[in-house]
Amino acid sequence: xxxxxxxxxxxxxxxxxxxxxxxxxxxxxxxxxxxxxxxxxxxxxxxxxxxxxxxxxxxxxxxxxxxxxxxxxxxxxxxxxxxxxxxxxxxxxxxxxxxxxxxxxxxxxxxxxxxxxxxxxxxxxxxxxxxxxxxxxxxxxxxxxxxxxxxxxxxxxxxxxxxxxxxxxxxxxxxxxxxxxxxxxxxxxxxxxxxxxxxxxxxxxxxxxxxxxxxxxxxxxxxxxxxxxx
Numbered sequence: 001x002x003x004x005x006x007x008x009x010x011x012x013x014x015x016x017x018x019x020x021x022x023x024x025x026x027x028x029x030x031x032x033x034x035x036x037x038x039x040x041x042x043x044x045x046x047x048x049x050x051x052x053x054x055x056x057x058x059x060x061x062x063x064x065x066x067x068x069x070x071x072x073x074x075x076x077x078x079x080x081x082x083x084x085x086x087x088x089x090x091x092x093x094x095x096x097x098x099x100x101x102x103x104x105x106x107x108x109x110x111x112x113x114x115x116x117x118x119x120x121x122x123x124x125x126x127x128x129x130x131x132x133x134x135x136x137x138x139x140x141x142x143x144x145x146x147x148x149x150x151x152x153x154x155x156x157x158x159x160x161x162x163x164x165x166x167x168x169x170x171x172x173x174x175x176x177x178x179x180x181x182x183x184x185x186x187x188x189x190x191x192x193x194x195x196x197x198x199x200x201x202x203x204x205x206x207x208x209x210x211x212x213x214x215x216x217x218x219x220x221x222x223x224x225x226x227x228x229x230x
Contacts, residue, residue: 008057014081014168016131017055024124028055031118032108043085043099043107050088050095052111056080059105060178063167064186065097074186076138077102077166077179084167086128087135089115134169146189149228154188155198156227159208163217177215184215202226 007029012018017025032055037043044051046065056078063076063084075097078084088095089112110118118124145154162184163173179187185195199215202208207223209216217223 008080010080011055011057012081013170014165015170016127016134017081017083020127021123024118024121024127027118027121027124028110029108031114032110035107035109037101037105037107039101039103041101043101044095045098046095048095050085050092050112052085052109053083053089053115054085054099055083055108055110057106057108059107060102061099061105061107062102062183063097063099072186073189074183075142077162077187079165079168082165082167083131086115086131138167138169151188151190151194152198152201153227155184155195155202156223157229158184158187159215159217160220160223160227160229163220173217173220175217175220177217178213179215180213181210 007025020028034057037059043054043061058080060080061078062074063078064072064074066072078099084099085095087093119128145157149157159177160173161169162177162179163175164170181192181195181199185192188195199208199210202223203210205222207217207219207226209218
């Protein structure tokens with residue numbers, strides 16, 4: 001059985017977790033309990049009481065919510081190295097959304113009391129404020145895109161975000177985005193037909209190459225231009 005201090009490289013590659021001072025990083029790992037999850041398994045549902053702070057060791061998870069008519073909207077994708085679930089620990093209110101495993105994986109679960117103990121460290125508390133600031137920036141960006149940008153620009157910008165790990169916000173982009181067209185449509189709040197039209201235009205212009213459960217980015221510069229990035 002691996003030691004709690006055996007940190008997978010994918011976790012250390014996460015900008016937030018990797019920048020934590022080593023003592024805080026080790027304290028966070030020691031406080032966590034490993035939990036194996038199956039594809040489709042929910043870590044928690046909207047309205048649940050807070051059960052702790054989660055770190056993704058492996059696999060990926062979707063943060064989503066359901067409308068009254070059952071339509072799902074995906075807010076973010078969490079890959080290895082991401083930590084989440086802190087909001088309800090801070091305000092004491094129920095979980096604001098669902099978190100579901102997209103594939104088999106493993107998480108670390110830091111319980112409420114252990115998390116409160118970690119927050120007594122000034123450097124850890126400051127790191128949590130940085131994490132929350134990143135959440136706010138991401139949400140403002142999503143609201144701005146929904147209010148002010150065209151569908152084509154929104155598709156390009158979300159693909160660019162997914163190329164950086166979506167919630168991870170990694171510095172380096174990857175050329176293969178592991179996302180299905182159905183999931184991408186849920187992230188953008190558009191129909192499959194609308195998304196398909198935009199992807200066909202990008203493919204025709206040599207910007208991307210859609211595949212099964214993935215989208216290859218052939219020209220990041222062209223995608224950035226479509227999204228108004230830069």
